[in-house]
Amino acid sequence: MAADRTIPYIAGALIVACVACPFVPSWVVFIGIVSLAKGLVVLGLLVLWRTGLVSFGQSLYYALGGYAVGLAYRYGGLTDVFVAVILAAVVAGAVAFVLGFLLAGYRDLFFAMLSLAFAMILYGVLVKSESLGSTDGFTIPVPTFAGLGPGEEIAQIMLFVFTAACILAACYATQRYLSSTAGHLTTAIRDNEIRVEYLGYSVKRAIHTKYVIAAILAGVGGALVSLSVGHIDPEMTYWTTAGEFVFVAILSGSASVAAPFVGSVLFELTRSYAMQYTPLTWHMVLGAALLLLIMFLPNGLWSLFGKSARVQ
Amino acid sequence: MLTFVAIIVDALVYASWLFLVAVGLTLILGVMRVLNVAHGGFYSFGAYTAAWAIGVYFERGLPDAGSFLVLAAAAIAVGLTLGVLIERGLLRWMYDRDEVVIALITYAVFLILEDAVLLIWGVNPFFAYQPSTLLGNTDIATLPFPNYDLALVGLAVLIGGILWWALSFTRRGKFLLAVIHDREMSVFLGINVSRLFTITFIIGAILGALGGAVTAPIISVTPGIGVEVIVLAFAVVVIGGMGSIAGAAVGSLLVGLAHSAAVHLFPQIELFMIYLVMSLVLAFRPRGLFSQAQMRRI
Numbered sequence: 001m002a003a004d005r006t007i008p009y010i011a012g013a014l015i016v017a018c019v020a021c022p023f024v025p026s027w028v029v030f031i032g033i034v035s036l037a038k039g040l041v042v043l044g045l046l047v048l049w050r051t052g053l054v055s056f057g058q059s060l061y062y063a064l065g066g067y068a069v070g071l072a073y074r075y076g077g078l079t080d081v082f083v084a085v086i087l088a089a090v091v092a093g094a095v096a097f098v099l100g101f102l103l104a105g106y107r108d109l110f111f112a113m114l115s116l117a118f119a120m121i122l123y124g125v126l127v128k129s130e131s132l133g134s135t136d137g138f139t140i141p142v143p144t145f146a147g148l149g150p151g152e153e154i155a156q157i158m159l160f161v162f163t164a165a166c167i168l169a170a171c172y173a174t175q176r177y178l179s180s181t182a183g184h185l186t187t188a189i190r191d192n193e194i195r196v197e198y199l200g201y202s203v204k205r206a207i208h209t210k211y212v213i214a215a216i217l218a219g220v221g222g223a224l225v226s227l228s229v230g231h232i233d234p235e236m237t238y239w240t241t242a243g244e245f246v247f248v249a250i251l252s253g254s255a256s257v258a259a260p261f262v263g264s265v266l267f268e269l270t271r272s273y274a275m276q277y278t279p280l281t282w283h284m285v286l287g288a289a290l291l292l293l294i295m296f297l298p299n300g301l302w303s304l305f306g307k308s309a310r311v312q
Numbered sequence: 313m314l315t316f317v318a319i320i321v322d323a324l325v326y327a328s329w330l331f332l333v334a335v336g337l338t339l340i341l342g343v344m345r346v347l348n349v350a351h352g353g354f355y356s357f358g359a360y361t362a363a364w365a366i367g368v369y370f371e372r373g374l375p376d377a378g379s380f381l382v383l384a385a386a387a388i389a390v391g392l393t394l395g396v397l398i399e400r401g402l403l404r405w406m407y408d409r410d411e412v413v414i415a416l417i418t419y420a421v422f423l424i425l426e427d428a429v430l431l432i433w434g435v436n437p438f439f440a441y442q443p444s445t446l447l448g449n450t451d452i453a454t455l456p457f458p459n460y461d462l463a464l465v466g467l468a469v470l471i472g473g474i475l476w477w478a479l480s481f482t483r484r485g486k487f488l489l490a491v492i493h494d495r496e497m498s499v500f501l502g503i504n505v506s507r508l509f510t511i512t513f514i515i516g517a518i519l520g521a522l523g524g525a526v527t528a529p530i531i532s533v534t535p536g537i538g539v540e541v542i543v544l545a546f547a548v549v550v551i552g553g554m555g556s557i558a559g560a561a562v563g564s565l566l567v568g569l570a571h572s573a574a575v576h577l578f579p580q581i582e583l584f585m586i587y588l589v590m591s592l593v594l595a596f597r598p599r600g601l602f603s604q605a606q607m608r609r610i
Binding site for chain 2: 054102105106108109110113114116117118120121123124125127128239240243246247250280281282283284286287288290291294298
């Protein structure tokens with residue numbers, strides 16, 4: 001890994017996308033924001049997956065991020081994106097820090113199911129709370145940017161640029177983390193926990209840290225999506241949302257920090273087109289695509305790009 | 313007192329339903345170590361086939377009592393077809409993959425089955441209330457309970473009993489227990505694990521479809537009924553300990569009690585009661601109630 005050019009490549013791709021933004025139809029910008037922001041959630045799953053863990057409950061933090069933004073507006077009148085994202089990250093991180101003490105002791109399916117249980121508990125709470133909008137959720141206004149309040153079209157483009165900046169920062173930070181000693185513990189834990197313990201590292205603490213990182217990424221992703229969509233509802237924390245993230249994570253592969261974003265963009269595009277052209281059978285199209293991918297690209301889409309990709 | 317009776321009976325009924333829905337999943341998970349998301353697809357296929365077959369059956373004006381056979385036949389037909397198709401056609405090529413990837417494959421199958429249901433039966437709801445109304449009600453402490461619901465309790469006990477007997481006292485069943493315990497060793501001892509996998513998957517699929525078929529008369533069969541059932545069944549299986557039939561039974565009872573108490577006493581928390589129970593059980597028994605000790609790999 002002497003000369004890893006992932007980050008410059010990501011930066012280049014994002015800058016091109018940002019420059020192209022004003023010239024493409026607004027629905028493209030919208031799909032861009034949503035898919036890239038969901039890519040952030042998947043990036044968190046990648047960190048966990050390298051450790052051998054799959055969380056079926058990332059939707060919990062995704063929704064927490066969204067609701068943090070929504071409630072900050074509703075009760076505090078805050079619409080600023082910077083405040084929104086920081087708030088979402090703090091809320092998601094804090095909740096994950098607390099739940100992490102329990103979850104860090106679990107592996108495999110039990111980790112997946114316990115995280116799912118937490119997400120579903122939030123779902124139950126949100127659906128039953130009239131003050132939080134119940135099943136309908138509530139709307140969030142067009143965001144402002146450090147005091148600037150542009151019109152809706154411009155705001156979407158600015159939000160895209162902001163999302164791109166968040167992603168670049170997240171990729172850089174995650175890349176740095178994964179190439180640090182603590183980050184290299186990921187695959188080590190996946191391969192053999194007990195040896196990691198013998199080396200003098202706490203497996204529990206390592207997993208706890210990664211869980212919090214994944215939650216923060218998911219929270220920021222949820223905040224960005226809800227700002228772009230302008231609406232939040234309990235569906236954000238339902239298990240199908242979480243399943244979708246896992247779906248994209250495995251479809252993308254875990255070889256590179258860029259993979260989740262490529263996977264996420266392709267997934268959103270496939271879904272949009274499938275919904276448009278075969279509204280009754282878009283699940284089927286997705287399912288068939290997933291099956292084919294698993295059969296012919298076992299290491300995810302990313303194996304198309306990098307031959308040298310590090311694979312377990 | 314009335315509330316108490318209502319809670320207990322509702323709990324039994326709900327627990328039986330959960331057990332019927334979850335037992336196929338736990339069987340497949342225990343034997344094959346496959347987290348079968350497609351189970352939700354078997355459930356909805358079973359429900360739709362049953363509802364449709366009941367409709368056709370009563371249109372012909374055939375004897376009422378036979379409708380219960382129709383339910384069972386629908387479940388067996390669906391389970392047999394889908395089970396053979398999916399296990400022989402797809403899953404058996406995938407057993408060397410990671411468990412999570414196999415779960416994802418079954419998720420893909422689930423997505424396909426969901427839309428297959430839409431393509432075959434359309435988006436309009438189906439009603440097959442006849443078998444349920446046919447049986448009438450019974451009063452327990454002045455509260456009327458549908459006999460059909462009470463029959464579900466009997467069915468759950470029957471299915472649980474048959475499975476327990478088959479696993480403990482038949483040759484094949486003992487083979488299955490051996491495979492659950494140690495798959496590699498079973499292969500060395502000459503057990504045809506591949507054939508057992510096929511049989512297990514088919515039985516699991518039939519049980520999943522049966523769960524749907526017996527539910528069809530008490531709900532309106534609409535698209536998307538499988539989605540919720542998957543997570544409920546997962547929760548029951550995880551609470552009980554993966555692959556344990558007794559665990560699934562106890563897990564269902566626990567969740568049934570908690571759920572029905574919540575419905576009658578604290579309706580606000582009813583929606584997530586099952587997940588609360590699951591979190592609590594896992595917090596104290598990290599691998600479920602009836603879990604075996606795990607060896608540590610060094």
